[in-house]
Amino acid sequence: MSSPVLSELAGVRVGRTRYQRLHVVTKLLVPLSISAALACARGLAATASLLAISAALNLVAGIPLRALKKYVAVVASITVFIALSFSLFTYVPGRVTLLELTILRVEAERGCVEWKLMVSDRSLEYMALFSMRIVTMILTATLLLGSVSDREVVWGLRGLGAPYALCMFVALLFRGISFFVSDFVTVRDAMQVRGVEIERGSLRERFSAYSRALVPLIMLMVRRSYEMSLALEARGLRLTSRFSGRYHAARAARLDFAVVAASLALPVLLCCGTSLGVVP
């Protein structure tokens, strides 16, 4: 089994669980369903339940929670700005006002404009809702990238009879990331050997040094594209060539059907529950 995209990008070791052996369509559908359900979730309870579901699915998929360590800073900074948004940029009155402070008051032609710092029970509720939504989003994206590998996507496309050009694009896209990183290291070393201080210096100097590095990097990309396209043409491959997808044909098992049914039911039930007022 090839390693998932998350392992390729972030080096996270993902366990080989039963979830990982599901059909690629199933593994794509589950995060999509959670995304659709998140769009229907309006209240705290619905969002919290989606958060719990996505966290549980990550565990079932064998994605270690330490993979989310990198997100801690992201979540913290977003939460701070969500809090600022609901206290400084948006006026959200509630039943109980915990803090109210006028920062700026401008007497205008038609009334008075006040910029207030305000914390109410309702603004706190919104802060919790948006923060939970962010965490659910992150868990859903992690589930998608932690369960699907680039090979599975390519084999899936070949199985669907997609043109060879599309399959090659997807394969090269993932390989291109490591090509670029290795090219960057080469260019950076070459610049340092010639006396360019990339790691030291002021922010402006570093920004300018990194910008200059982009010129050789793009030329390397052009040269590599030229070599690869010549190699593909030399093999007689056309953009419209089609290959049999039978060699890596994945079969859907009963579990796949059950998971697909459950994941399709999730947004439908949540939408119905929200519109009927059953789910808060």
Added chain:
Amino acid sequence: MAGEATVVRRKVTWMHVVSFALATAISYVLGVVSSLISPVLGAPGVSALYVAAAIYVPLGVWMGLWGALAGYISCFLLGLYPSGYTPIQSFIWSWCDFLEALIPALFFRLLKVDPDFTLRRPKYTKVFVPFIVVGTLLVLAGIVVQVFWGAAYGEPFVSFYRCAVYLGTALVAIGMVVGVLAGDPKTWLTYIFSGIILASVVSGLWGSATLTLYNLPPPLPSGLFVPVLIGWVVGDMIVLSTIGTALLVALTPAIKRTPIYVKGWLA
């Protein structure tokens, strides 16, 4: 037959597909690095200096729709990881980068401008940047003040709006004139208007609106629309007018000699 001009129909080749894939990978890596180094107000995936824009906007000029698609796919992947948007949110949001690369591609092709970034007065390329950035920022600030407060409360917001818009427009005009003097007037005028100003503003509007106002669901509160918009537009303009311009000046002659250069939309 002698005397008859033959029109060679250009086709999409492997060169286009391969360079598109590699360009997407480069844009993705630079997007990740930019959004981690200089984030905008905690908005995931949004950077005050989004260096990836300096790759796919020139690619739009050189490679037409391939550059725009590279922008879209790299932004879609950036939305998934490390920004953490759901696939649906990322699908909607990523059109901002598609539009950002499409606008200059559209202008260069519809106006039939052959990109010639040869410099006659190199220093002018550094001078126009502050005029364009500050001018656009003033115009944006003026419009924001008028929409949120001026229309409802009147003075002194209306006066601020008028001053900001007039002064901003004047600065942008000066910046464009200075930019045009740098080299081929058609190329520079098209690039500064479509590739720097319009691309940044349209991309910023779509991006910040789909982050805060319209998405399924919007990942950020609506109150953050203006700060994210201003940070996005100014950041993109700085990157496009410095790194993007440098890449176009340095690489356009070389790229035009290679088969990846696209005269039409795809070939």
